[in-house]
Amino acid sequence: MAQVRLEGVAKRFGPVSALADITETMADGELTVILGPSGCGKSTLLRVIAGLDEATAGRIFIGDRDVTDLPPAKRDIAMVFQSYALYPHMTVFDNMAFGLKLAGRSRAAVRAKVEEAAKLLRIDGLLDRKPRALSGGQRQRVAMGRALVREPQVFLFDEPLSNLDAALRVEMRFEIAALQKQLGATMVYVTHDQVEAMTLADRILVMRDGRVEQSGAPLDIYRRPVNRFVAGFLGTPGMNFIDGRIVDRGENGLGIALGDGGWIDLPLAAETRLAGEVIQVGGRPEDLMVEKERDDGKHGGVRLSAEVLLVERLGAETHLHLSVAGGRRIIARVGGETSLRQGETVRVSASVDVLHLFDVSGDRIAPVG
Amino acid sequence: MYLAPTLLVLAVVGGWPLARTIWFSLSDAYLGRAAEASFIGLDNYLLLAGDGEWWGAVWNTVVFAACSVTLETVLGIGIALVLNARFTGRGLVRAAVLVPWAIPLVVSAKMWAWMFNDLYGVINAGLAGLGLIDGPVAWLADPDLAMAAVVMTDVWKTTPFMAILVLAGLQMIPDDIYEAARVDGVHPVKVFFRITLPLVWPVLLVAVIFRTLDALRVFDLIYVMTSNSRDTASMSVFARQQMVNFGDLGYGSAASVLIVLIVGLVTVLWLMAGRVRLGAEGGR
Amino acid sequence: MRPGLWLAVGLILLFSLFPFYWAIVSSLETGTALFDADLLPSGATLRNYGEIFAAQPFGRNILNSLLVAGGTVALALTLAVGAAYALGRVAFRGRGLLLMVILAVSMFPQVAVLSGLFELIAALGLYNSLWALIFSYMIFTLPFSVWVLTVFMRDLPREIEEAAIIDGAGSFTVVTRIFLPLMAPALASTGLLAFLVAWNEFLFALTFTLSDKVRTVPVAIALISGQSQYEIPWGHMMAASVTVTLPLILLVLLFQRRIVSGLTAGAVKG
Ligand SMILES: Nc1ncnc2c1ncn2[C@@H]1O[C@H](COP(=O)(O)OP(=O)(O)OP(=O)(O)O)[C@@H](O)[C@H]1O
Ligand SMILES: [Mg+2]
Numbered sequence: 001m002a003q004v005r006l007e008g009v010a011k012r013f014g015p016v017s018a019l020a021d022i023t024e025t026m027a028d029g030e031l032t033v034i035l036g037p038s039g040c041g042k043s044t045l046l047r048v049i050a051g052l053d054e055a056t057a058g059r060i061f062i063g064d065r066d067v068t069d070l071p072p073a074k075r076d077i078a079m080v081f082q083s084y085a086l087y088p089h090m091t092v093f094d095n096m097a098f099g100l101k102l103a104g105r106s107r108a109a110v111r112a113k114v115e116e117a118a119k120l121l122r123i124d125g126l127l128d129r130k131p132r133a134l135s136g137g138q139r140q141r142v143a144m145g146r147a148l149v150r151e152p153q154v155f156l157f158d159e160p161l162s163n164l165d166a167a168l169r170v171e172m173r174f175e176i177a178a179l180q181k182q183l184g185a186t187m188v189y190v191t192h193d194q195v196e197a198m199t200l201a202d203r204i205l206v207m208r209d210g211r212v213e214q215s216g217a218p219l220d221i222y223r224r225p226v227n228r229f230v231a232g233f234l235g236t237p238g239m240n241f242i243d244g245r246i247v248d249r250g251e252n253g254l255g256i257a258l259g260d261g262g263w264i265d266l267p268l269a270a271e272t273r274l275a276g277e278v279i280q281v282g283g284r285p286e287d288l289m290v291e292k293e294r295d296d297g298k299h300g301g302v303r304l305s306a307e308v309l310l311v312e313r314l315g316a317e318t319h320l321h322l323s324v325a326g327g328r329r330i331i332a333r334v335g336g337e338t339s340l341r342q343g344e345t346v347r348v349s350a351s352v353d354v355l356h357l358f359d360v361s362g363d364r365i366a367p368v369g
Numbered sequence: 370m371y372l373a374p375t376l377l378v379l380a381v382v383g384g385w386p387l388a389r390t391i392w393f394s395l396s397d398a399y400l401g402r403a404a405e406a407s408f409i410g411l412d413n414y415l416l417l418a419g420d421g422e423w424w425g426a427v428w429n430t431v432v433f434a435a436c437s438v439t440l441e442t443v444l445g446i447g448i449a450l451v452l453n454a455r456f457t458g459r460g461l462v463r464a465a466v467l468v469p470w471a472i473p474l475v476v477s478a479k480m481w482a483w484m485f486n487d488l489y490g491v492i493n494a495g496l497a498g499l500g501l502i503d504g505p506v507a508w509l510a511d512p513d514l515a516m517a518a519v520v521m522t523d524v525w526k527t528t529p530f531m532a533i534l535v536l537a538g539l540q541m542i543p544d545d546i547y548e549a550a551r552v553d554g555v556h557p558v559k560v561f562f563r564i565t566l567p568l569v570w571p572v573l574l575v576a577v578i579f580r581t582l583d584a585l586r587v588f589d590l591i592y593v594m595t596s597n598s599r600d601t602a603s604m605s606v607f608a609r610q611q612m613v614n615f616g617d618l619g620y621g622s623a624a625s626v627l628i629v630l631i632v633g634l635v636t637v638l639w640l641m642a643g644r645v646r647l648g649a650e651g652g653r
Numbered sequence: 654m655r656p657g658l659w660l661a662v663g664l665i666l667l668f669s670l671f672p673f674y675w676a677i678v679s680s681l682e683t684g685t686a687l688f689d690a691d692l693l694p695s696g697a698t699l700r701n702y703g704e705i706f707a708a709q710p711f712g713r714n715i716l717n718s719l720l721v722a723g724g725t726v727a728l729a730l731t732l733a734v735g736a737a738y739a740l741g742r743v744a745f746r747g748r749g750l751l752l753m754v755i756l757a758v759s760m761f762p763q764v765a766v767l768s769g770l771f772e773l774i775a776a777l778g779l780y781n782s783l784w785a786l787i788f789s790y791m792i793f794t795l796p797f798s799v800w801v802l803t804v805f806m807r808d809l810p811r812e813i814e815e816a817a818i819i820d821g822a823g824s825f826t827v828v829t830r831i832f833l834p835l836m837a838p839a840l841a842s843t844g845l846l847a848f849l850v851a852w853n854e855f856l857f858a859l860t861f862t863l864s865d866k867v868r869t870v871p872v873a874i875a876l877i878s879g880q881s882q883y884e885i886p887w888g889h890m891m892a893a894s895v896t897v898t899l900p901l902i903l904l905v906l907l908f909q910r911r912i913v914s915g916l917t918a919g920a921v922k923g
Contacts, residue, residue, distance in 0.1 A: 052815050073821035085812035089834040098830075099820030146816070371735035371743075371828075375755070375799060378732060382792045383758040386769025393768055451661045462662055464906045465669050467913075471905040472673065473853040475871035476894040480676045483887050491675055525672065530916070537917040586762035589855040593875050605764045605856075612768055613860060625765040632762055 002063030002076075002153040002186060003028040004049060009058035011044055011210075018044040020210045022058070026154075026203070031180050031187040033197040036207035037233070042190040045207070046156050049188060050079050062153055078147035079156040082163065084139045086131040086146075092118075093127040096146045117148040120179075137168045144179075155187040161196065173200060194234055198222070206230050228362035231282050237319060239282045239356070240330035242304075248275035256281060256357075259326050262304040264352065279365065282356035285333035289349045290320055290340065302349040306330070308342050322348065387629075393622035413623035423624060426607035427631075432516060433591075433603060434584035437523040442577060444524065445531025450561075452532065453539045463536075470529035478593035481522040485509055512600035519594055519601055523584070531576050538572030539565070578639045585632050604628045673898065680891035701892035705877075710865050711893060714873040717783060718852055718897070721869055724787040725794055725851040726844045732791075733798035733843070734836070738828050740799065741806030742814065752803065759796035763856050766792065774861055785861040786869065790854060794847040801915060805839040806832065842915030845908055849901065870897045 004026040011019040018041045026032040034042045047053040049060060051072035059068045067075045086095050093114055100110045118124040121141040131139055140160065147155055160176075161169045177200055180187055191197055197204050198218045205215045206229075214226045225231035231239045244256040244264070254266040254275065264281065293305060309329065310321040313336065320332045320340060332348065340346060357365040397409050417423050452463055469477065484491050496502045509515050542565065550560045566573075588605040595601045602610070608628065612621030680701050705711045739745075740752055770789055771780075779785040809832065817831050833840075855871045862868050868876075874893050877886060905912060 050819060052818065072815075072819045077819070079816070079819050081812040081816060083810060083812050085810065085816040087813060087817070087831060098817070098822075102821045102826065146820075150820075370739065371824075372739040372751075375732045375736035375795060378791050379755060379758050379795060381773070382770065382789055383761060383766060386766035386773060387761065389769030389772060390765055390767075447661075448665055451658065451665060454658055456658060456662070460909075462666065464909050465666055467905050467909060468669055468673060468902055471849065471901045472894075472898050473855075473871050473874075473901070475853070475855050475875050476676075476898055477672075479874060479890050479894055480672050483679060483891065484672060484675060486887070525668070529669070533913055533916055537913070582760055586764070588763065589871075593855070605762060608764045609767065609856070609860070612764075618768055621764075622768050625762070625767065628762045629765045632760065636760070 003061075004032075004154055004186065004188060005061040006049075007059045007061070009045075009048060009055050009060060011041075011048055011053060012056045018210050019048065019055075022210075022212055024205060024212060024215060026186065026188055028186055029184045030202040031177075031189060031200055033201035033204045034188065034190045034207060035192065035194065035197045035204055035233075038192060040207045041210040042192070042207055043158055044210075046079075046158050046188060046190050049154075050077055050156050051075050052079075076153040077156055078150040078152040078154075079158070080143045080147050080160045082159040084131075084143040084163075086139060086142055088131055091128050091130055092123065092134070092142050092145075095131070095142055096149050099146070099150055113149045113151075114145075117145045120148065121145050136164050137172065140164060140168075140172055144176075153186065155185055157187065157189040159191055160189075162191075162193070169196075176200065194236065198234075206233060208233075224364070225356065226364050228280065228282070228358045231356055231358070231364075235284055237285050237331045237333070239284050240288070240332075241280045241282050241358075242324065242328055242330065243326075244279055244281050246274045246277050246279060258304060258324075262324065264302045264304075264355070266352065274365070278360055280358045280362075282358060283330075283350050283354070285319070285331045287350050287354040288330070288332040288334075290322070290332050290334055290338075290346050291349070292340070293345050293347050302352065302355075304348040306346055306348050308340055308344045308346055311338075311340065311342055320346075322346065324348065390622045390625050393618050394626045395623075396619050398618040398622070399616050409619070413619050414627075416620065417623055417627065422602075423604075423607060426602045426604050429516065429591075429601055430585060430587065430603040430605075433520060433523070433587060433601075434581055436516075436520045437527070438577060438580050438584055440520070440524045441528045441531045441580060442573070444528045445535050445576070446573075448528065448532040449535035449539055450565075452536050466529050466532055468529075469526050470533075472526070474526060474589045475593050477522060477526045478590050481518065481525070482509065482594050485518045509595055515595050515598070515601045519591055522594065523587070523590055526590075527580060527583075531580065534572055534576040535569055538569035541572075542568050574639070578636065581635060581639060582632055585635060586628065604631070673895075673902075676891045676894050676898075679887060680895045701888040702896065705889050705893050705896070708889075709873065709877070710868075711873060711896075713866060714868050714870050715897065717867060718869040718871075721783050721786045721790070721858075722848045722851040724783070725790045726847045728787060729791060729794040729798045729847050730840060730844055732795060733802050734828065734833065734840075736799045737802035737806045738824075738832065741803040741809075752800070755796045755799055759793050759800075761792065763792075767856070767860060770857075771860060780861060781863045781867055783867055786851075786854075786858055789857045789861065790851045794850055797850075798843045798847060801843045802836065802839055805836060809835060838911065838914075841908070842911040845904070845912055846915045849904075852897075852901065 006022050006024050009019060009022045010017070022045065034045060036042050044053060048055045049062075051067070051070060055068060059066055061067065062075060062077065087098065090098065096114045096117060097110045100113060105113075114127070115124065118127055121144060123138060123141045123145060126134065126138060126142070131142065134142065140163075143160070157176075161172050164172060173196055176187075176189075179185070180200075189196075189200060201218050203215060204218050204221055206213045206221065208229055214221055214230045221230060222234050225234065225239075228241070232241070242258055242262070244258045244262075246266070247255050247257050249255055256264040256266060256279070258264065258281070290306075304324055306322040306324040308320055309323050312319040312321070316336050318334050318336055318338050320334060320338070322330050322332060324330055330348075334340075359365055394413055395408055395410060397407060397412075448466060452459060452466070472480075507514070509518055546564060546568075547560065550564055555563070586605050587603045588609065591601050591603050591606055592609075604624065605628065608621045608624035610621075611617045611624060615621075736755075740748060770792075774780050774785045774789070779788065813831060813835075814827055817827050822830065852869075853871060854869075855875065858869045858872045859875070862872065865873070870893075874890065874897070877890050877893060
């Protein structure tokens, strides 16, 4: 196994810049998930690593080798495609054996390898079938088997589970995770499914428009997104944003005016230099507390009133769609048993240290949270 | 590179001979003495312009193409509509429709020539039996009738092609469109002209273009059925006769070049007509 | 509606099948029986069939046609697969234009290349040989094959090719081990059509061959003649016609679907 290192990798398709100056390391034995919205360059990044697309600039290292100019077959990688790309005219056995045969391995060696991988993936009963005669989940396994027998340094997955139904997706997700631990393999895994990303990844790269916006452990990214984009991209329902302005109240410290009477106390006495700045306040739905409006003066630092627009009861939890000052809509996630109803006026509060502040350009304002 | 052999072969069997033909057409080349030919400019073309036989051949070809393509299109659409209906044995009927298409053109020509035979032909016998004619009709000797016989044979032979293409086009139309029309109570004839025809139009256009080009360069059928007879000779028959039978390579080549130009022109006209028509459809 | 439909079906069948039926009837008759227009053969005999093989090198003609058509198919498909791979799979500038040019070649009227081709064939010493025919038939079979196979190849999923590349396959292996097997149906369609075209071709066969020994079936049939110009041996002619047509009809019936898909792939997707 080996790490993958990218140095200043860029990729252009004519005038379109699909990847711009990417420098990242995907550590040995880790599962790195590349996450981002459609068209952000995830597949392109994976294909550049695989050698299916040539990088326009930069170098790519696998282990200690510079593989930038090597063809895919020489890079010691294996790839699992979204459509599985099984050879339709070959049996499962031949699908898995094709690469080994081309590499000139002996018959016995090929057979041993394929059977071992098939056993691991529990498809050893299917070796004589053609892909047409397999279910989606079985095809998925064959595709993984084909990757496995190559014993590559790095596994590349491009949205491997997106063609499966929800239940199978969970099962296969579990199996990929187990396999990765068992083999200690280096894997690079592209998806736009956050749940997959959060549950599978040792590390996540969040991409946008051909750039890596943030990389790190899943919970770090979730808890400390470096900018508005990452903050909004991770989590369902997504983070809520409200415009505000930092106000210096002298003796009483800093606060954020949310317009229309909303207010947040800030514990940042030292940061008076921020005063006057226009910002965005972000709060995750599960971090918001919603209560019936009571005029008892207690508000835990956050004072914001809202009207309940819609109550979505999901059983275990309830999503409240709220209209706050200035008509902005936010979503709060509360318990399944809430007694709040549509049309009620409520008070929204939150503990200040779980809020996220972003400046006008969308970057996180460091000292908060 | 994988393309090279194909391009080379096509250049050799297509490009080079065409270039030679163009050169011959500008020269006084004769068969067997092509090497001694000298450049004579457009003389061959000028000569052609005044050659009644050539214009006769052009006229024959145009009449042939127009008649047979029109008949084939109408019949082809008709057959396709029938085949598109659901009935038991449809597969067999479709296969039967393909039979004429599979028969070599020369064989078709001979078969029909035999059927059209003035003394012993089954067609005369049938018509006489029905009391439509009182004496034998010399189908292939009479100029007008010979053309009719040739057109008839061509229609028989190539209607399957049209029918199969139109059928493919018809089968691409989703059923729910018809169902919607039925629910709206649109009259079947109107459905055909307002829904079916516009939807198969692209396929039909391609088929008609193919067939027109084919008909304009017709050779085998006419040559086999009526030999080099002036009354039915097509442009291709004329050109080959000049080149091979009379050995006048230059003159025949000039005719050939004109055929290429005419075919090209017709293609362009068809494509333009098709586009205009399609544009009108889209504009609605 | 129903009776109308059946009437239409009946007419279609009559129109499509009667001429061939009549040829069969005539081929089974000799002498004067041939000359009356009864719908059933009177005094059926296979004598005509015997005679065409005895009196003429008709067996030889059939063999020639088989060789020419087979050779044409083999050569056209071999060349076309490579070209289709390049045109359907490898992105390069001017690809669309090139495809149009290739297609345009098949639109050439045959007479337009007749003289140049004749000269070329004579120069290569191929005149009056089967090679001349195989070679010249490329002009209509090759563009068509390239076209259909390119359309087909373009529809094959790119990821399968990429999976093979990662498995270590070079472009030759990709073509032979992955694409060829996947294209089997398209190859069958194209091959059948090319075979029929080559089997039926007349003008080149008439012009580029001279002796009975190298003639193909269509030319042989066209040139069947009797003792005198006025005595055309219709019985022989019909027997020969039926002989060469029956296998074709069987072929067409057997491979109806393939042929239809080949025909429509050329036109509908173009
Ligand atoms: N072969 C190509 N030619 C031109 N542009 C391309 C090509 N491949 C990708 N692109 C462009 O590069 C950008 C990134 O594409 P990519 O396929 O990497 O996105 P992605 O993140 O994988 O999206 P998705 O989640 O939809 O798969 C897109 O804007 C796309 O249009
Ligand atoms: Mg992608």
